[in-house]
Amino acid sequence: MRLSPDEIIFWQYGLFKLNATIVYTWGLMFVLAVGARLITRNFSTGLKRSRWQNLVEIVVTGIETQIEEVGLSQPRKYLGFLGTLFLFVAAASLSTVIPGYEPPTGSLSTTVALALCVFVAVPFFGIEEKGVGNYLKSYMEPTFIMLPFNLISEISRTLALAVRLFGNMMSGAMIIAILLSITPFIFPIVMTLLGLLTGMVQAYIFSILAAVYIAAATRVRKSRPEPEAQNIEA
Amino acid sequence: MLIDWFTVGAQTLNFIILVWLMKRFLYQPILHALDAREKRIATELANAEAKQSEAQKERDEFQQKNKELDQQRAALLRQATDEAQAERQRLFDEARQAADALGAKRQETLKTDAHNQNQAIGLRAQQEVFAIARKVLADLAATSLEERMGEVFIRRLQEMKGETKAGLAEALKTKSDPALVRSAFDLPAEQRAAIQNALNETFSAEIRVRFETDPELISGIELTTNGLKVAWSIVDYLASLEQSVGEILQEKDRPAVKAAPQAEETQPEPENQ
Numbered sequence: 001m002r003l004s005p006d007e008i009i010f011w012q013y014g015l016f017k018l019n020a021t022i023v024y025t026w027g028l029m030f031v032l033a034v035g036a037r038l039i040t041r042n043f044s045t046g047l048k049r050s051r052w053q054n055l056v057e058i059v060v061t062g063i064e065t066q067i068e069e070v071g072l073s074q075p076r077k078y079l080g081f082l083g084t085l086f087l088f089v090a091a092a093s094l095s096t097v098i099p100g101y102e103p104p105t106g107s108l109s110t111t112v113a114l115a116l117c118v119f120v121a122v123p124f125f126g127i128e129e130k131g132v133g134n135y136l137k138s139y140m141e142p143t144f145i146m147l148p149f150n151l152i153s154e155i156s157r158t159l160a161l162a163v164r165l166f167g168n169m170m171s172g173a174m175i176i177a178i179l180l181s182i183t184p185f186i187f188p189i190v191m192t193l194l195g196l197l198t199g200m201v202q203a204y205i206f207s208i209l210a211a212v213y214i215a216a217a218t219r220v221r222k223s224r225p226e227p228e229a230q231n232i233e234a
Numbered sequence: 235m236l237i238d239w240f241t242v243g244a245q246t247l248n249f250i251i252l253v254w255l256m257k258r259f260l261y262q263p264i265l266h267a268l269d270a271r272e273k274r275i276a277t278e279l280a281n282a283e284a285k286q287s288e289a290q291k292e293r294d295e296f297q298q299k300n301k302e303l304d305q306q307r308a309a310l311l312r313q314a315t316d317e318a319q320a321e322r323q324r325l326f327d328e329a330r331q332a333a334d335a336l337g338a339k340r341q342e343t344l345k346t347d348a349h350n351q352n353q354a355i356g357l358r359a360q361q362e363v364f365a366i367a368r369k370v371l372a373d374l375a376a377t378s379l380e381e382r383m384g385e386v387f388i389r390r391l392q393e394m395k396g397e398t399k400a401g402l403a404e405a406l407k408t409k410s411d412p413a414l415v416r417s418a419f420d421l422p423a424e425q426r427a428a429i430q431n432a433l434n435e436t437f438s439a440e441i442r443v444r445f446e447t448d449p450e451l452i453s454g455i456e457l458t459t460n461g462l463k464v465a466w467s468i469v470d471y472l473a474s475l476e477q478s479v480g481e482i483l484q485e486k487d488r489p490a491v492k493a494a495p496q497a498e499e500t501q502p503e504p505e506n507q
Contacts, residue, residue, distance in 0.1 A: 057268065080257040
């Protein structure tokens with residue numbers, strides 16, 4: 001039983017290999033980039049605009065609003081990172097409707113990579129906002145005794161991000177595969193629909209959690225971190 | 235092994251590239267477009283506001299001008315009305331003056347005409363009256379008109395009484411010049427003597443008398459001295475005749491000229507003062 005698209009290997013040379021995860025990711029990147037390019041190529045700044053332009057404008061301004069609601073006062077600064085996280089995960093989930101396509105987010109390697117990106121981005125934005133000293137000091141709050149716990153929390157939440165997304169995506173694909181072998185007609189379709197919903201929710205959760213972590217790291221005001229994150233994770 | 239670290243690295247790189255691509259092709263153009271649109275809308279709103287305020291200003295200005303124009307028009311109209319009124323009044327006065335002058339002239343003409351006519355009637359009546367009187371007297375009493383006139387004059391002298399007589403006597407006596415007796419015709423010698431006698435008797439003195447003939451004296455005899463006068467003539471009768479004729483003429487002329495005959499109504503004074 002294949003759990004991850006990593007196992008489909010198209011080409012390998014020593015350590016370098018071209019598995020399905022990477023290829024499907026490229027495909028997704030290509031579609032996203034070309035689609036974005038096509039839509040924004042004839043962008044109008046006037047009052048009249050095309051449907052596609054309206055759609056992407058709604059999506060982008062929606063992401064921007066969400067980021068701002070989380071507590072980041074300058075959403076445009078984080079839009080590139082957080083927005084791309086959401087779009088990538090959401091697009092991967094949506095792509096599951098294509099027969100034979102396996103979402104790259106169903107590979108733990110991909111989710112770990114995304115979680116690592118968040119893991120790096122949090123101190124990156126935190127240091128940018130507060131400076132190195134202040135950021136590092138935030139690990140010793142409320143007291144220095146909390147330092148190891150804060151560090152453990154930092155690592156564990158990264159791991160949780162990766163595993164949560166992987167588990168959901170992989171299980172979705174897995175259930176469909178199992179159901180296909182048992183009841184080939186109706187149930188796989190229902191489960192695919194459910195999988196789409198789950199995928200969108202996961203995309204939202206992943207990017208919102210990343211936004212919350214960044215917001216907690218960049219918050220200058222001293223406060224108890226991550227109550228919202230705890231709620232969402234629960 | 236679920237985690238393939240090469241794939242993790244490749245996916246990290248892929249994700250970073252994707253972030254860059256999305257920034258380059260999606261977020262930047264969209265945000266740029268949104269900003270541009272917002273700016274444009276703000277500009278258009280500002281423009282609209284500016285235009286509105288300008289329009290408001292122009293409207294105010296226009297209203298102000300309109301008001302001024304109305305006031306000017308009203309003033310001009312008032313002035314024109316006043317001028318027209320004055321002109322009308324002037325023309326009216328002129329016309330009235332002209333009409334008055336014309337009326338007066340006409341009245342004058344009428345008066346003159348009437349006077350001339352009266353005179354003519356008077357003369358004619360005198361001649362007629364004399365002719366009739368002569369004939370009547372000659373037929374009935376076999377006396378001449380002149381004779382009767384003299385008698386009447388004498389009787390009048392004799393009938394004089396009171397202050398009139400005293401005044402006349404005083405005048406006749408104190409006057410150095412002879413009293414003047416004028417008549418419209420030559421008095422015969424016996425008439426003259428009779429008048430002389432009558433005077434002498436009446437005033438109980440020798441009255442010197444000078445006789446004169448004056449054809450313009452209308453058929454009568456008068457005694458004049460020192461501004462006092464005793465007379466008999468048919469002027470009184472003529473006057474009443476004249477008055478009657480005048481009234482007839484007046485009746486006839488009334489529709490044409492209303493006020494014209496007023497002058498004719500003056501009563502002739504009796505001349506025996």
